[in-house]
Amino acid sequence: MTQQNKYVTFRTESTYYGLKIEYVSEIIVYQEITEIPESDDYIKGLINLRGKIIPVIDVRTRFKMEPKEYNDRTCIIVVKLQEMVIGLIVEQIAEVVEILPENIQDPPVLGKEERSPQNRYVYGIGTVGESVKMLLDPEKLLKDEDISLLEDIEEETEKTEEEVE
Numbered sequence: 001m002t003q004q005n006k007y008v009t010f011r012t013e014s015t016y017y018g019l020k021i022e023y024v025s026e027i028i029v030y031q032e033i034t035e036i037p038e039s040d041d042y043i044k045g046l047i048n049l050r051g052k053i054i055p056v057i058d059v060r061t062r063f064k065m066e067p068k069e070y071n072d073r074t075c076i077i078v079v080k081l082q083e084m085v086i087g088l089i090v091e092q093i094a095e096v097v098e099i100l101p102e103n104i105q106d107p108p109v110l111g112k113e114e115r116s117p118q119n120r121y122v123y124g125i126g127t128v129g130e131s132v133k134m135l136l137d138p139e140k141l142l143k144d145e146d147i148s149l150l151e152d153i154e155e156e157t158e159k160t161e162e163e164v165e
Contacts, residue, residue, distance in 0.1 A: 003021050003022055005098050005099055005100055005101070006020070006021040006096055006097070006098055007019060007020055007021060007096065007097055007098075007099055007126065007133065007135065008021055008024050008027070008077065008093070008096055009093075009094040009095055009096070009097055009133055010059075010075070010077065010090040010091070010092060010093050010094055011090075011091055011092045011094050012059060012060055012063065012065065012090065012091050013065065013091075015134060016094055016131065016132070016133045016134070017059075017090075017122075017133065017134045017135070017136050018097070018099065018126055018133040018134070018135045018136065019077065019079065019088075019135075019136055019138060020135075021096065023079045023080060023081070023138050024077055024078070024079055025078040025079065025080050025085065026078045027075050027076070027077050027078070027093055028049065028075065028076050028078060028087075029074075029075060029076075030070050030074040030075060030076060030089065031047055031076070032047070033045040033046065033047055033056055034046045034047070036055070041061055042057050042058050042061040042062040043055060043056075043057050044056050044057060044058050044061075044089060047076070047087060049078065049087075052085070054078065054085050054086060054087050055086050055087070056076060056086065056087035056088070056089055057086060057087070057088060057089065057141060057142070058089045059088050059089060059090050059141070060089075060091065062121075062141055063121075068091065070089070073091065073092045074089065074090070074091060074092075075089075075090055075092070075093050076088065076089055076090075077090055077093075079138050081138055081139050081142075082139070086138075086142070088138070088141070097128050097133070098128075099126035099127070099128055099133065099135070103126055103127045103128070104124040104125065104126045104127075104135065105124060105125050105127075106124060106125075107122045107123070107124065107125050107134075108125075120140060121136050121137055121140045121141055122134045122135060122136060122137070123135055123136070123137045123140075
């Protein structure tokens with residue numbers, strides 16, 4: 001089965017979002033997070049995934065939505081961006097769907113794009129039957145300065161791991 005045109009979808013509030021499956025390494029249950037002092041509110045901290053330290057961000061908070069308490073449906077989608085691995089905390093995983101290129105449209109621009117924070121991260125609107133999925137560009141979920149901060153943290157943890165060995 002080919003991965004092309006496949007998307008992992010998840011729900012936040014009543015909206016469904018999709019991430020190209022090629023970005024997704026794995027989906028794990030929510031686990032304890034170590035906070036990073038003085039980071040943006042949407043960067044929740046770090047998790048230890050089988051000995052690898054991974055920064056995690058809360059998708060709801062990134063979209064400027066009210067924070068919601070995590071529960072047994074809360075998951076972390078582990079994605080690989082360039083040379084970095086990050087976790088995306090989402091309320092609920094929906095399904096893996098196929099969305100063909102002809103079923104993807106550019107998102108509509110309604111007035112000022114800044115009004116809706118999630119529009120900045122959406123590169124397309126995919127339709128699957130009667131349902132609509134907002135297709136996310138995971139690289140846009142992080143600001144450049146956050147990427148630098150997280151890369152620094154990743155380098156520090158790798159150095160610490162090497163010193164321990």
